[in-house]
Amino acid sequence: MRILAVESSCDETAVAIVEDGRRVLTDCIASQVDLHRIYGGVVPEIASRKHIEAIYKLADQALSEANMTRGDIDAVAVTYAPGLIGAVLVGVNFAKALALALNKPLIPVHHIRGHIAANYLAFDELKPPFLCLVVSGGHTMIVDVQDYTKMEILGTTLDDAAGECFDKVARVLGMPYPGGAALDKASQGGDDGKYTLPRSKPGSNPYDMSFSGLKTAALNLIHHAEQVGEKLDIESLCASFSAAVSDTLVSRLVQALKQTGHKKLAVAGGVAANSRIRADVLAAAKELDVQTYMPPLSLCGDNAAMIGAQGYYEYLAGHTADMSLNAYATKSILGEQL
């Protein structure tokens, strides 16, 4: 089954064609990052307009790269939530029009379920059940993936997402948006013990986490140094910050692995590209004799191939939509009725 998949929830317009949920025939992305960089973050109105300008051409490009015509498409999948509402709407309306015109099924896909499904593209042998650490710009959670479309959230951030914190600290350090990858690069070779930064203590749910205290502590440290004219060791600050984020995530993850007894662990989302987090997750999983799945960096960030992968399994589960499908800025990953 060949699914044409559309992703437009933030600042990447993407169209991919994926066969049977596992094989990427083509994966086209038009990034708007350069446009938003001058504002230091995504400007929603600009994002929507640029999605409209890019999406038709991108779909034609995807078909031509895959040597296919519209008639070869068996279904259309689209991110319908969560994201910037005006941006998500562009993809949803495009997908609805295409599905209607081709008289093919329309498959709504939750963006975070898509991030998890990026693992199915990278690892042909991976099947649920497994545990997944989801770390993106807007979400941070530990998910028990019981089946392709059945999941349980074991823990989540109670305030900021890990990606938000990386971007905020990077921005205050003068790094261009989105700063996570730049901060990661700057941390290489730094001393991760040079600056003392807090790790949130487990609350009533041992898998929940918090990052706002860490973010505030890092920002205070930077502002204080500016005020007293102290020169910061940027490499070491970035390394100390990355270690604090990673410790917070990995300590919860270890608890969750022990408690659930899962022997397979996947990571997902843009922040899963972080070198410190990848190394720590790998080491912790090895200690517990858990098999780890980490998609290549190209599949960690937003893309449409992951939407095509998850779309296939949503289709098999009967999760299709009609022309009344709407877009949502927020929506639980748990898959309640549309």
Ligand code: KG4
């Ligand atoms: O999953 P994603 O592409 O978009 C959302 O769904 O949010 O995640 C984007 C986030 C941004 O916050 C970006 O700075 C962060 O992923 N990111 C990183 C790295 N690469 C991307 N954060 C830390 N280290 C990285 N290497």
Ligand code: ZN
């Ligand atoms: Zn994403």
